[in-house]
Amino acid sequence: MVDLELGGETPAAETDGVWLACVACSETVAPYDDVVYRCPDCGGLLEVRYAEYPTFDDFEGIGVWRYADALPLPTGVSIQEGNTPLYTVPEIEAGVDVADVRVKHEGMNPTGAFKDRGMTVGVKVAERLGVDRLACASTGNTSAALACYGARADTEVLVLLPAGKVAAGKIAQAALHGARILEVDGNFDACLDVVAELADRGEVYLLNSINPFRLEGQKTIGLEILEQSREATGEWPDRIVLPVGNAGNTAALYKCFRELVAAGAMDEAEMPALTGVQAEGAAPMVEAVREGNDEVRRWDDVETRATAIRIGNPVNAPKALPGIRATGGTAVAVSDDEITDAQRSLARDGVGVEPASAASVAGLRKLSERGEIGADEQVVCLTTGHLLKDPDAAAAAGGDTTPVPADADGVLDAL
Ligand SMILES: Cc1ncc(COP(=O)(O)O)c(C=O)c1O
Numbered sequence: 267m268v269d270l271e272l273g274g275e276t277p278a279a280e281t282d283g284v285w286l287a288c289v290a291c292s293e294t295v296a297p298y299d300d301v302v303y304r305c306p307d308c309g310g311l312l313e314v315r316y317a318e319y320p321t322f323d324d325f326e327g328i329g330v331w332r333y334a335d336a337l338p339l340p341t342g343v344s345i346q347e348g349n350t351p352l353y354t355v356p357e358i359e360a361g362v363d364v365a366d367v368r369v370k371h372e373g374m375n376p377t378g379a380f381k382d383r384g385m386t387v388g389v390k391v392a393e394r395l396g397v398d399r400l401a402c403a404s405t406g407n408t409s410a411a412l413a414c415y416g417a418r419a420d421t422e423v424l425v426l427l428p429a430g431k432v433a434a435g436k437i438a439q440a441a442l443h444g445a446r447i448l449e450v451d452g453n454f455d456a457c458l459d460v461v462a463e464l465a466d467r468g469e470v471y472l473l474n475s476i477n478p479f480r481l482e483g484q485k486t487i488g489l490e491i492l493e494q495s496r497e498a499t500g501e502w503p504d505r506i507v508l509p510v511g512n513a514g515n516t517a518a519l520y521k522c523f524r525e526l527v528a529a530g531a532m533d534e535a536e537m538p539a540l541t542g543v544q545a546e547g548a549a550p551m552v553e554a555v556r557e558g559n560d561e562v563r564r565w566d567d568v569e570t571r572a573t574a575i576r577i578g579n580p581v582n583a584p585k586a587l588p589g590i591r592a593t594g595g596t597a598v599a600v601s602d603d604e605i606t607d608a609q610r611s612l613a614r615d616g617v618g619v620e621p622a623s624a625a626s627v628a629g630l631r632k633l634s635e636r637g638e639i640g641a642d643e644q645v646v647c648l649t650t651g652h653l654l655k656d657p658d659a660a661a662a663a664g665g666d667t668t669p670v671p672a673d674a675d676g677v678l679d680a681l
């Protein structure tokens with residue numbers, strides 16, 4: 267049984283009102299005494315807990331650190347992450363039977379993906395812990411963000427990537443920011459197994475989303491969506507539709523809502539329905555939701571054009587599955603062609619995203635067609651990464667180029 271209550275006594279192990287708690291057995295752990303990723307008693311996932319949870323009145327400033335009162339440290343290693351736009355998307359809205367559709371474009375973060383929100387917190391915690399080598403496994407975006415924030419913190423970064431399966435823009439980022447890049451003969455899940463073992467041996471500090479501090483930063487996506495939606499429409503959204511890979515965002519959004527409920531700033535019934543979308547070729551969470559399972563079965567063979575979510579063993583499933591269920595959400599799988607169609611529609615609405623991001627819109631379309639989303643709902647789709655992350659996919663989804671001679675008549679003839 268997963269313990270997802272936030273209540274209980276403040277343990278002796280707290281520092282500045284912050285501690286870690288196991289979501290499976292409630293064991294508490296001091297936050298900064300040792301490096302821990304899992305419960306020392308049962309191996310369950312850890313999450314950050316606080317003596318007090320803030321309300322919206324406590325927030326000031328802009329970006330991730332506007333929400334400092336909801337984060338474990340007062341400042342981060344920051345390059346101005348967060349404060350991403352919430353766009354209207356007229357073409358997409360016109361094609362679905364839903365009252366209001368907005369797109370929260372996390373591709374507008376400094377490195378072009380939501381990961382920056384986590385790294386600004388995680389790399390600061392790494393500094394506090396005094397570790398000297400940061401590492402991650404990655405389908406690309408985590409490595410780009412870690413390389414960038416590691417550079418900013420002047421700390422060594424090691425990234426393990428599945429060979430041949432990472433988009434060009436992401437490798438370029440990790441390389442230029444100075445990470446040591448190792449291409450592994452295995453998929454993302456195998457890379458994570460290896461880097462987790464290196465972390466257990468004390469060789470590296472792990473900054474994948476199993477790191478509970480990193481997910482604290484990603485919680486701010488939820489806080490921004492709630493504030494921006496209320497400003498734009500007067501309401502909080504009924505539903506947030508998001509791509510799912512390692513399920514960190516799903517877990518982080520659910521934690522965001524639970525904390526607002528604990529603070530008395532949100533009623534449980536107001537939590538937006540968390541709706542996860544996976545590619546058909548990498549859909550273990552969808553399988554678990556459909557079959558009503560409490561555990562997610564690892565898929566060893568995964569494949570999708572949306573390389574960012576080519577993941578068969580979502581490490582945050584024990585936090586994310588209860589979030590989908592408790593908020594009245596669901597999960598749906600979409601084909602690669604549906605993803606590319608959604609990517610094109612987003613582009614026509616002026617929103618340039620990488621394939622995995624477009625999965626959210628593809629999922630919205632599928633659920634709306636099936637009548638599984640109410641016509642009166644206000645929906646926010648999360649787009650997680652920028653178009654330029656995967657230039658090859660963007661070029662393939664876009665139109666062909668036409669060769670022309672270098673004269674005006676030749677150009678006009680070609681039109
Ligand atoms: C662009 C993009 N979208 C979605 C995801 C999935 O997010 P999560 O792992 O939080 O489910 C990832 C990485 O995992 C990603 O890089």
Ligand SMILES: N[C@@H](CCOP(=O)(O)O)C(=O)O
Nearest residue numbers: 404405406407408474475512
């Ligand atoms: N898409 C991710 C996969 C790793 O996810 P993480 O959130 O656990 O770091 C990536 O960009 O590497």
